[in-house]
Amino acid sequence: MSRCRSAVAMSEQVAGEWCVGREVKAGVREREREKMERMRSERYRRQLILFGEEGQKRLRSAKIFVAGAGGLGSASLLYLTAAGIGRIRIADCDTVEESNLNRQILHFHEDIGKQKVISAKEKLERLNPEVDIEILAESITEENVDTIVGDSELIVDAMDNFQARYALNKCAIRKKIPLFHGAVYGFEGQITTIIPERTACLRCIFPKAPSGAGETPVVGATCGVVASIQVSEVLKYLLRRGSLLENRMLWWDGLNARIEEISLRRNPKCEDCGGGDEGV
Ligand SMILES: [Zn+2]
Numbered sequence: 001m002s003r004c005r006s007a008v009a010m011s012e013q014v015a016g017e018w019c020v021g022r023e024v025k026a027g028v029r030e031r032e033r034e035k036m037e038r039m040r041s042e043r044y045r046r047q048l049i050l051f052g053e054e055g056q057k058r059l060r061s062a063k064i065f066v067a068g069a070g071g072l073g074s075a076s077l078l079y080l081t082a083a084g085i086g087r088i089r090i091a092d093c094d095t096v097e098e099s100n101l102n103r104q105i106l107h108f109h110e111d112i113g114k115q116k117v118i119s120a121k122e123k124l125e126r127l128n129p130e131v132d133i134e135i136l137a138e139s140i141t142e143e144n145v146d147t148i149v150g151d152s153e154l155i156v157d158a159m160d161n162f163q164a165r166y167a168l169n170k171c172a173i174r175k176k177i178p179l180f181h182g183a184v185y186g187f188e189g190q191i192t193t194i195i196p197e198r199t200a201c202l203r204c205i206f207p208k209a210p211s212g213a214g215e216t217p218v219v220g221a222t223c224g225v226v227a228s229i230q231v232s233e234v235l236k237y238l239l240r241r242g243s244l245l246e247n248r249m250l251w252w253d254g255l256n257a258r259i260e261e262i263s264l265r266r267n268p269k270c271e272d273c274g275g276g277d278e279g280v
């Protein structure tokens with residue numbers, strides 16, 4: 001009997017300790033949550049003024065894909081990470097070379113020889129540890145693009161070749177997710193936002209890949225201009241604010257400091273999106 005009583009007493013003591021342990025853990029979690037909320041309200045203060053907690057939550061719940069961690073990718077990844085996007089997946093199969101460093105600002109001198117996605121992840125996690133950075137050291141092809149993009153809800157085109165861009169374009173059409181296109185050449189750049197079934201797709205705009213002989217000249221600052229506009233478009237899309245570059249191409253002429261706008265129209269005979277007659 002006394003043994004039974006002591007067993008009951010023991011079990012009550014264990015249960016009591018377990019309850020206390022659970023309360024302590026709940027308290028720790030609550031303090032961590034409060035700390036995180038304080039960090040967020042401070043870190044995002046200047047953008048919370050614009051779109052509030054609700055908007056910030058939308059960014060935090062977003063899963064996006066950035067194709068390329070080169071010139072355009074470096075600048076867009078920095079701004080997307082700083083803005084507090086929840087999950088960013090990056091694909092790039094290249095390693096950092098000395099000749100990249102005039103424009104690919106995510107990579108530093110000591111990164112030469114390192115996989116670009118690893119170099120990118122290291123920097124982005126230091127910038128904002130809250131953002132989940134997923135990396136794939138793979139080149140984008142017609143065969144693997146759907147898997148690489150996965151469950152991402154939008155694609156940022158930060159590529160340097162049309163073969164990969166066409167694969168991204170088809171993937172965006174299949175998954176019915178937007179493709180934020182950007183490209184640079186020297187002091188010039190172009191940006192448009194492709195919304196499947198609503199706007200001209202990349203193939204409607206460029207039925208054939210633009211021909212370019214030799215190495216593409218690029219000024220780093222041009223990547224900054226183009227990527228910044230792409231990121232503005234992404235944020236507007238996620239926040240449902242403003243008007244997007246739908247059926248419009250912005251053309252940045254950095255040498256003369258001019259921006260032109262070109263109207264786009266879906267091609268009814270487009271081999272990728274099948275076109276339509278509701279274009280602008
Ligand atoms: Zn099309």
